[in-house]
Amino acid sequence: MAHAVYIHIPFCTNKCHYCDFNSYIAQGQPVMDYLKALDLEMKKTLEIIPIKKVKTIFVGGGTPTVLSLQEMEYFLKSVKNHFQSWDQEIEFTMEANPGTVEIEKLQIMKDYGVNRLSMGVQAFQDGLLSYIGRIHNVRDVYQSVDNAHKVGFTNINIDLMIGLPNQTLSMVKESLDKAFELDLPHFSVYSLKVEENTLFHRLFERNQLPLPPEDDELNMYLMTIEQMEIHGYRQYEISNFAKKGFKSKHNITYWKNEDYYGFGAGAHGYLNGKRHMNLKGVVPYIEKIEKEQQLPRIEEHEVSIEEKKEDMLMLGLRLLEGVKIADYERIFGESIETKFGSQISELVDKGLLIKDEIGIRLTKKGLIYGNEVFAEFIS
Structure with missing residues (x-):
């Protein structure tokens, strides 16, 4: 919700x-x-x-x-x-x-x-x-x-x-x-x-x-x-x-990759497992709603489980507290190592991630090279 x-x-x-x-x-x-x-x-x-x-x-x-x-x-x-x-x-x-x-x-x-x-x-x-x-x-x-x-x-x-x-x-x-x-x-x-x-x-x-x-x-x-x-x-x-x-x-x-409503021209939203993007142009946006009486969607897709897993790490690692292992396991019913074990190990070896019993998070070096870290979690 x-x-x-x-x-x-x-x-x-x-x-x-x-x-x-x-x-x-x-x-x-x-x-x-x-x-x-x-x-x-x-x-x-x-x-x-x-x-x-x-x-x-x-x-x-x-x-x-x-x-x-x-x-x-x-x-x-x-x-x-x-x-x-x-x-x-x-x-x-x-x-x-x-x-x-x-x-x-x-x-x-x-x-x-x-x-x-x-x-x-x-x-x-x-x-x-x-x-x-x-x-x-x-x-x-x-x-x-x-x-x-x-x-x-x-x-x-x-x-x-x-x-x-x-x-x-x-x-x-x-x-x-x-x-x-x-x-x-x-x-x-x-x-x-x-x-x-x-x-x-x-x-x-x-x-x-x-x-x-x-x-x-x-x-x-x-x-x-x-x-x-x-x-x-x-x-x-x-x-x-x-x-x-x-x-x-x-x-x-x-x-934290939680749901949110997105309203307006070009806005993105994430609701009930679906991401959507609205029409960008002001006049097309108005006409879609006023004349056609339709929501102004240009794109909408169901987010797969695999995509949700990737999103959780790419977005969550932006926070200095990182991603908590317990949260990942509660949401997906599996160990974080099952999906991302090799990527995490490699990034830890490079000095870009810290992993402990609580979770994974960026190092100071990882903050600088965040995009390199995030890219590792995109399939």
């Missing part, structure tokens, strides 16, 4: 140079028509697969806070209408970009139960922010955090990025220092991935993207881990660090 809900708002003020998410510049888009279609998708889905109690809601994008005050209120009222039974300690996260979170909008969000913000800050150098296509500057970051505090938000995450073009180790250190000064309970730090269909990929193909050397990027990550520990943030996942009691409950749902 799913207790987690993901909702996708695919609209942005602009497209960042590294972004391959399903997002569209909001100007000229049928935003309210989309929100009405989203309302109908939630209604139709819950008629088929009802939910008893919601523990986490995560609104991602795009930039959800690009919605106008009227659109935001319509959207959140819709969410509240469809998901009425909330866990007493619900985590309701909305992604936000600095510069799009004025006090009036934050107040509407808080009034409708949003209690966690995740802000895409990325860096604390105006020149670097401009180069990667962000519309905000460092001043906007401080203003947005201040606005959030004034409205009463205390559970705030900010995203930072490493391995950006022209970024140096000292620039990452400066960004971390300025982030720590904000005294927030959670940070996510991601390495740049040059994805296809982005401006950065086109520059990379032409050898015009000045990425830092691999050794520098590695040192950026290691320094991040060290600085987080010094400042009292516990690393609980490859890219995530939190003060006690502030881990992202919603993201842990993904890493």
